[in-house]
Amino acid sequence: MAYDKAFAALSDPTRRKVFELVSARPRSVARIAGELPISQPAVSHHLKVLREAGLVIAEPKGASNIYRIDPQGLAAIRTWLDRTWEAALDAFQAEFSIEKEEK
Amino acid sequence: MAYDKAFAALSDPTRRKVFELVSARPRSVARIAGELPISQPAVSHHLKVLREAGLVIAEPKGASNIYRIDPQGLAAIRTWLDRTWEAALDAFQAEFSIEKEEK
DNA sequence: GTTTATCATAAACCATGGCTTATGATAAGG
DNA sequence: CCTTATCATAAGCCATGGTTTATGATAAAC
Numbered sequence: 001m002a003y004d005k006a007f008a009a010l011s012d013p014t015r016r017k018v019f020e021l022v023s024a025r026p027r028s029v030a031r032i033a034g035e036l037p038i039s040q041p042a043v044s045h046h047l048k049v050l051r052e053a054g055l056v057i058a059e060p061k062g063a064s065n066i067y068r069i070d071p072q073g074l075a076a077i078r079t080w081l082d083r084t085w086e087a088a089l090d091a092f093q094a095e096f097s098i099e100k101e102e103k
Numbered sequence: 104m105a106y107d108k109a110f111a112a113l114s115d116p117t118r119r120k121v122f123e124l125v126s127a128r129p130r131s132v133a134r135i136a137g138e139l140p141i142s143q144p145a146v147s148h149h150l151k152v153l154r155e156a157g158l159v160i161a162e163p164k165g166a167s168n169i170y171r172i173d174p175q176g177l178a179a180i181r182t183w184l185d186r187t188w189e190a191a192l193d194a195f196q197a198e199f200s201i202e203k204e205e206k
Numbered sequence: 207g208t209t210t211a212t213c214a215t216a217a218a219c220c221a222t223g224g225c226t227t228a229t230g231a232t233a234a235g236g
Numbered sequence: 237c238c239t240t241a242t243c244a245t246a247a248g249c250c251a252t253g254g255t256t257t258a259t260g261a262t263a264a265a266c
Contacts, residue, residue, distance in 0.1 A: 011114030023191045042225055044244055063233045063242045069191045088126045088172045145255055147214055166212045166263045
């Protein structure tokens with residue numbers, strides 16, 4: 001399941017901040033590191049986790065790496081969300097039906 | 104931000120499984136523990152995290168506690184998701200506009 | 207009131223994970 | 237080439253977190 005890694009990747013606040021920056025505009029690693037109070041290796045590591053979760057894509061541009069959002073990751077999360085939501089809805093309906101029958 | 108705790112709560116696979124069980128049908132703690140290969144205290148702890156994240160609600164029923172889904176938590180995640188998605192969309196459009204101007 | 211059942215909390219243990227400083231790899235520029 | 241810039245990886249450190257066993261608290265049952 002793809003949403004497994006995606007959820008884990010977004011669990012850390014700093015990593016989620018990195019993802020939000022990349023979502024708002026494609027950026028280089030150095031650029032991201034400059035906007036956050038963490039070192040460059042830390043940013044690289046966060047991006048690696050996001051990359052393996054299918055949330056971002058790296059585009060080599062000269063010596064630097066431009067990171068941009070990968071729509072598939074967010075789509076996976078949305079899928080899980082919708083499925084869980086629907087299950088909850090069915091549960092509510094089933095519960096209501098039973099109460100009705102018990103009258 | 105409410106989605107902060109919600110994301111962290113769903114980052115663990117086992118805890119996410121607990122949440123899925125509760126979503127599919129309200130259950131007691133013992134019931135959940137019986138369906139998972141972990142101890143009862145572990146389940147209680149997971150439920151506590153989910154509860155503090157606004158993802159589930161506890162309903163005392165006699166000596167047992169019935170847990171059910173709390174729609175607010177999922178709604179919070181969806182809000183973050185939509186917002187991030189929209190930001191990414193704006194970024195794509197902006198990028199495209201710039202390329203057009205550069206012609 | 208004394209069990210019995212159900213759940214929460216505490217303590218302890220171990221694994222995971224995020225961060226830093228160093229180091230290596232690759233690509234552009236003089 | 238040699239330097240410089242940019243990024244990834246490695247090693248090590250410390251904090252967080254998930255799990256278990258043990259224990260306490262509360263509510264029903266007899």
